[in-house]
Amino acid sequence: MTISGINFKTKAAVNETTFYLGDSAGMIAPVTGNGMSMALRSASVFASMADQYFSNALTKQQLIDNYARFWTKEFSGRVNLSRHFQKLSEYPFLTKMCIGLFKPFPSLANAMIKQTHGSTF
């Protein structure tokens, strides 16, 4: 079973008035996996940055820049990669081809999972 037809285009994780955490950033394709971890990680990092902002250790612009930089470094690579893999699930022929490839070569599947799941924190 797949989730498809949803727009997972890359959007900014922050703008002038809003910081997007977890799924609200709207970029996490289901195949990425670890959505709960990404939500907790972004909330934890943002909480610490917000604390610095409210203690006047950061300006608003620094808060925006720091959070955008964190999101890009931490998530953008694997989110972008998984977006392409997610596309495959929209075409039964490609889905079957990938499953056919991964079955005899599980290390290939593991490598892909590693790329999209990120590391533990």
Ligand SMILES: Cc1cc2nc3c(=O)[nH]c(=O)nc-3n(C[C@H](O)[C@H](O)[C@H](O)COP(=O)(O)OP(=O)(O)OC[C@H]3O[C@@H](n4cnc5c(N)ncnc54)[C@H](O)[C@@H]3O)c2cc1C
């Ligand atoms: C079917 C399915 C299976 C999944 N399986 C996994 C899995 O195995 N492992 C994994 O890591 N991730 C999984 N995920 C992804 C994971 O659930 C999400 O990535 C994660 O929950 C995102 O957390 P979040 O806090 O950003 O958003 P959410 O968990 O969606 O929390 C947002 C909350 O805000 C509330 N809300 C919305 N609008 C308003 C409003 N206007 N006012 C007040 N409250 C509001 C909602 O009711 C909700 O409680 C799965 C997702 C789905 C749909």
